[in-house]
Amino acid sequence: MENNYEWLPHLDNSIPISAYGYKLCIYTIALEGWRRGLKVKFFNVYRKEKGQTKLTVRFSLTSKNTEHTFAVSRGDLVNKQAISVCVDKDLTKKYLSKAGVDVPLGKSFTHTDSDEVIIKYFESLNFPVVLKPTDAGGGKGVITNINSVEDLKQALLHVRTDLNYKNVILERYIVGEDHRVYVIGNRVIGVYKRIPANVIGDGKRTISELIDAKNNLRKKNPYLAGRLIKKDKEMENFMNLKGLSLEDIPKVNERVFVREKGSLSAGGEPIDVTDQIPQKAKDTAIAAAKAIPNLPQCAVDMIIEKDTGIGFVNEVNSKPQISNHLYPVEGKARDIPKAIIDYYFPETIEEGFRNDLIYFDFDSILPPLRNGQVQEITYPSLEKEDFIIKKIEMTGSFKKIKYKKMLKKQALNLKLHGFIKGNANNITIVISGKKDNIKKFIAELRKYFSSDVTFKELEWRKPVKAGFEVVQDKVVSAKKNNKEIEDIKRKYELIENSTFWKITKPVRVIADSFKSSGKKK
Numbered sequence: 001m002e003n004n005y006e007w008l009p010h011l012d013n014s015i016p017i018s019a020y021g022y023k024l025c026i027y028t029i030a031l032e033g034w035r036r037g038l039k040v041k042f043f044n045v046y047r048k049e050k051g052q053t054k055l056t057v058r059f060s061l062t063s064k065n066t067e068h069t070f071a072v073s074r075g076d077l078v079n080k081q082a083i084s085v086c087v088d089k090d091l092t093k094k095y096l097s098k099a100g101v102d103v104p105l106g107k108s109f110t111h112t113d114s115d116e117v118i119i120k121y122f123e124s125l126n127f128p129v130v131l132k133p134t135d136a137g138g139g140k141g142v143i144t145n146i147n148s149v150e151d152l153k154q155a156l157l158h159v160r161t162d163l164n165y166k167n168v169i170l171e172r173y174i175v176g177e178d179h180r181v182y183v184i185g186n187r188v189i190g191v192y193k194r195i196p197a198n199v200i201g202d203g204k205r206t207i208s209e210l211i212d213a214k215n216n217l218r219k220k221n222p223y224l225a226g227r228l229i230k231k232d233k234e235m236e237n238f239m240n241l242k243g244l245s246l247e248d249i250p251k252v253n254e255r256v257f258v259r260e261k262g263s264l265s266a267g268g269e270p271i272d273v274t275d276q277i278p279q280k281a282k283d284t285a286i287a288a289a290k291a292i293p294n295l296p297q298c299a300v301d302m303i304i305e306k307d308t309g310i311g312f313v314n315e316v317n318s319k320p321q322i323s324n325h326l327y328p329v330e331g332k333a334r335d336i337p338k339a340i341i342d343y344y345f346p347e348t349i350e351e352g353f354r355n356d357l358i359y360f361d362f363d364s365i366l367p368p369l370r371n372g373q374v375q376e377i378t379y380p381s382l383e384k385e386d387f388i389i390k391k392i393e394m395t396g397s398f399k400k401i402k403y404k405k406m407l408k409k410q411a412l413n414l415k416l417h418g419f420i421k422g423n424a425n426n427i428t429i430v431i432s433g434k435k436d437n438i439k440k441f442i443a444e445l446r447k448y449f450s451s452d453v454t455f456k457e458l459e460w461r462k463p464v465k466a467g468f469e470v471v472q473d474k475v476v477s478a479k480k481n482n483k484e485i486e487d488i489k490r491k492y493e494l495i496e497n498s499t500f501w502k503i504t505k506p507v508r509v510i511a512d513s514f515k516s517s518g519k520k521k
Contacts, residue, residue, distance in 0.1 A: 045058050292316060
């Protein structure tokens with residue numbers, strides 16, 4: 001199975017595992033700003049939600065004259081009014097309709113409207129409908145292509161009773177493809193369509209085997225790694241209706257859908273179509289963003305009708321997940337973080353500085369913030385000078401030399417980033433920073449080590465983590481752990497063989513008997 005995507009090269013080897021999934025939004029925007037020389041600060045915000053106080057991690061970016069704060073992907077130029085409109089789907093629809101933006105025909109109902117009132121409205125229509133909660137996000141509670149009163153009754157029972165969303169919208173079901181369009185500053189930056197979980201046949205493997213192969217690819221996707229295609233009863237039922245089973249072998253290049261819904265958590269896939277969708281659909285997305293006051297950045301969800309190419313807007317999201325634009329399953333990645341920083345910090349465009357040779361740690365940021373141990377953590381801005389990166393390999397005898405701490409101190413004093421790892425015979429150092437400082441560091445290396453040590457300076461193409469790290473050799477670490485275990489064993493053996501331990505044995509036996517009798521009670 002081939003990879004049919006083109007991801008952003010400057011993010012290769014720059015995403016820590018701790019930033020995978022939903023946190024990619026935060027990390028990639030903060031990283032883009034920091035690499036351009038902005039100061040990044042992560043901090044705690046305590047907010048009330050449904051009567052409970054929740055701790056949320058947010059971040060800010062600061063230049064010489066400007067500071068902007070962000071809640072995930074949403075910057076502070078999106079005001080509270082815009083947020084409140086986007087949260088309420090019914091209110092969003094009113095703003096869009098007033099601005100002449102195409103939206104599906106339909107009607108909203110509140111908790112005071114009975115199911116019978118909703119059913120009566122449905123019976124007056126001559127098209128299939130979609131039922132969705134007024135104030136839910138992420139596609140929760142959305143039921144599509146309802147064609148009968150019986151289906152609508154079941155949908156109402158699920159949404160209004162099981163999920164407890166009393167306020168709902170009933171609107172026309174548009175036959176087309178589901179798209180998300182990212183808009184900022186009246187420009188469309190990226191578009192992807194969501195399709196249900198599927199596999200593409202090779203004429204040899206079963207559907208089950210193809211799912212396994214696709215899951216292996218999803219594990220390499222920083223956003224989809226935790227959203228694998230599950231083989232469950234729902235999948236089997238859907239495939240049975242199509243006359244298929246997991247053991248069938250699809251033809252070469254035949255795409256077989258194994259689920260109905262395009263939800264990414266259910267194995268759905270984002271496919272970049274920025275260059276394929278009609279311009280009139282892009283214009284509709286821009287018009288939708290303009291229709292809501294003070295909304296300079298957003299994602300517009302729309303169904304593009306197959307026959308006409310007209311985009312019908314069904315939702316506007318003021319705090320969208322941008323990771324699917326960065327890591328599509330098919331197509332070209334779109335650099336949404338760049339567009340956001342361009343918009344909020346236009347002065348950085350003119351400066352033209354971005355240091356792609358370095359990334360900051362995320363593993364050490366989130367835990368202390370989320371545990372409430374610290375209120376904020378700041379990464380100072382990078383110096384806006386050209387960095388270079390070097391790999392230095394040294395061969396010789398290093399058994400009696402305690403060099404690692406000394407070299408780390410030297411690197412930090414020279415504001416260099418990278419790591420050192422080695423053993424008794426070989427040392428590898430990868431170092432990034434100003435050219436002059438790296439020269440000084442290498443000169444100190446040659447002074448410190450004897451003349452019988454051989455040096456090699458090599459190219460290194462991957463970015464390094466900010467700071468300087470001593471990488472523990474796995475073999476040494478294992479030996480160290482084993483030594484600690486052996487030391488503990490020896491200590492216990494000494495205690496057990498001691499005169500004191502033998503004398504006090506009767507006392508311990510009595511104490512143990514009390515413990516046992518207490519447990520029985």
